[in-house]
């Protein structure tokens with residue numbers, strides 16, 4: 001995943017919301033990142049610092065909530081934990097898995113003033 | 114910075130023109146449903162609540178927006194526009210050199226008599242690919258992304274303004290050669306088509322699972338080279354199905370023409386399904 005583009009996406013939302021929500025500074029940002037979203041968390045932090053320089057979110061704190069991957073197995077009908085997309089079902093070894101969680105890349109909450 | 118829609122276009126160039134604004138399409142700016150309530154979403158023990166605003170004047174704002182919501186908003190408006198005009202838009206994704214432009218050239222030569230076709234070409238630099246496509250007689254537009262490594266839905270919106278694809282046509286969008294970022298950037302297409310050539314190794318679907326997960330069709334290209342390579346086709350298809358149990362796979366050679374009729378059949382069937390859907 002391209003963390004720089006993602007951070008630019010975050011920055012766009014922060015700017016758009018500033019008007020609507022009436023804030024001029026962002027102190028902290030909470031992101032929810034799924035385990036299957038293929039986001040490199042360290043790289044995300046680095047890019048976030050770069051992208052926010054000279055903006056209303058300069059020096060804002062970045063908090064990342066990681067959400068575990070989850071899938072439904074079409075073979076055995078169980079809901080199982082999934083580390084990577086191509087892993088087999090830990091219960092029955094089938095690859096017929098439907099991902100049900102851990103794909104998101106969400107901005108959840110901001111601390112602003 | 115684009116003053117009309119607030120986009121920071123950076124180095125994007127559409128057909129060697131600096132990005133200028135004659136917006137004809139409506140930039141449907143995604144409506145942001147942010148809210149400042151506390152009651153609706155209970156984070157339980159989530160970190161958001163563990164953190165109390167430090168300074169007296171600071172406050173918490175709940176956003177609940179996808180990081181790519183801006184792109185997704187543009188993609189939705191493109192998708193709406195495609196639906197209104199009966200256009201089948203396909204987003205072709207692959208590594209550089211897998212044969213996208215060659216495949217498109219042959220497809221156009223073989224189908225232009227019976228279908229209306231146009232092409233948007235994405236590359237970091239040069240207008241070579243759009244020129245190759247125009248040589249086949251259909252209209253093509255080049256987008257150069259500069260340092261950008263993928264097309265996004267906003268660039269496509271602008272390209273549609275200039276290209277003006279015909280009613281009930283098929284629009285091929287050749288994305289920048291990159292198996293990572295284009296997976297996340299919805300352009301408003303009906304389907305992503307991943308092209309993988311047999312010179313790349315059969316484990317590509319495992320190495321770049323997001324892309325093969327996002328694609329509905331995989332074209333396994335350059336099968337004319339199979340006699341010269343050690344490439345296990347069945348293994349490759351098996352890997353692709355691991356990351357995407359629904360993916361369809363067609364084996365083709367854009368240079369010899371082998372297997373191309375299956376791809377044409379897929380195109381025609383997909384277009385018919387779209388048209389009767391209206």
Ligand SMILES: Nc1nc2c(ncn2[C@@H]2O[C@H](COP(=O)(O)OP(=O)(O)O)[C@@H](O)[C@H]2O)c(=O)[nH]1
Nearest residue numbers: 209210211212213214215216334335366367368
């Ligand atoms: N042998 C063989 N070569 C191919 C085939 N398709 C494309 N190529 C060659 O692969 C190279 C890259 O093709 P191109 O269409 O530019 O790839 P793109 O970067 O994906 O657009 C060119 O030299 C093509 O001639 C094929 O089916 N078989």
Ligand SMILES: [Mg+2]
Nearest residue numbers: 213214242287
């Ligand atoms: Mg090309």
Ligand SMILES: [Zn+2]
Nearest residue numbers: 073076089092
């Ligand atoms: Zn199972």
Ligand SMILES: [Zn+2]
Nearest residue numbers: 115117118120
């Ligand atoms: Zn613009």
